[in-house]
Amino acid sequence: xxxxxxxxxxxxxxxxxxxxxxxxxxxxxxxxxxxxxxxxxxxxxxxxxxxxxxxxxxxxxxxxxxxxxxxxxxxxxxxxxxxxxxxxxxxxxxxxxxxxxxxxxxxxxxxxxxxxxxxxxxxxxxxxxxxxxxxxxxxxxx
Numbered sequence: 001x002x003x004x005x006x007x008x009x010x011x012x013x014x015x016x017x018x019x020x021x022x023x024x025x026x027x028x029x030x031x032x033x034x035x036x037x038x039x040x041x042x043x044x045x046x047x048x049x050x051x052x053x054x055x056x057x058x059x060x061x062x063x064x065x066x067x068x069x070x071x072x073x074x075x076x077x078x079x080x081x082x083x084x085x086x087x088x089x090x091x092x093x094x095x096x097x098x099x100x101x102x103x104x105x106x107x108x109x110x111x112x113x114x115x116x117x118x119x120x121x122x123x124x125x126x127x128x129x130x131x132x133x134x135x136x137x138x139x140x141x142x
Contacts (some may be wrong), residue, residue, distance in 0.1 A: 018070060018071070018135070019131070021069060021070040022066070022070050022131055022134075022135075025062060025065035025066050025069065025070050026062065026127055026131075028061060028062075028065055029058040029059075029061040029062035029065065030058060030123065032054075032057045032058050032061045033054040033055055033057060033058030033061075034054060034119070035054070036050075036053060036054040036057045037050050037051055037053070037054030037055075037119060040053055040054065041115065047105055047109050047115035047118075048102055048105055048106050048109070051101055051102055051105040051115070051119055051122070052098060052101070052102050055094075055097065055098050055101050055102075056098070059090075059091070059094040059098075062094070063087070063090050063094075066090070066134060066139070067086070067090075067139075070139075071134065071135075071138075071139030074139035074140060075139060086138055086139065089137060089138040090134065090138050092133075093130050093133035093134050093137070093138055094130065096129060096130065096133060097126040097129060097130040100122060100125050100126045100129055101119075101122040101123075101126050102122075103122075104118055104119075104121055104122035104125060105118045105119055105122055108121070108122075
């Protein structure tokens with residue numbers, strides 16, 4: 001193998017590892033999101049509000065895991081202005097995910113679909129959108 005191919009392989013391995021870590025962080029956040037969503041649905045709360053509430057709980061969990069484990073090399077020092085900027089951008093990316101989630105669940109239930117199926121579709125779409133935003137904007141290496 002030529003010396004020129006090694007940096008490319010390392011870059012591919014890094015990207016794949018980061019995506020895997022992000023996927024695992026998302027599973028942890030999804031557990032809190034979906035758990036609260038199902039709990040609130042069980043109490044009689046409307047599907048859109050329950051979905052939004054669960055998503056908000058997942059945002060907090062995702063920030064904690066993402067900033068410490070997934071994008072640690074791009075995370076700014078705690079207490080810095082850059083860290084505050086990252087938090088704001090992270091919340092902004094989460095709001096994009098929230099909009100996607102509530103829109104898909106809202107449309108799904110408006111057409112009398114199962115709220116849980118709509119939520120699963122929303123999870124897939126939101127995952128990809130927020131990963132790209134966080135990877136390329138929020139935790140972009142300076």
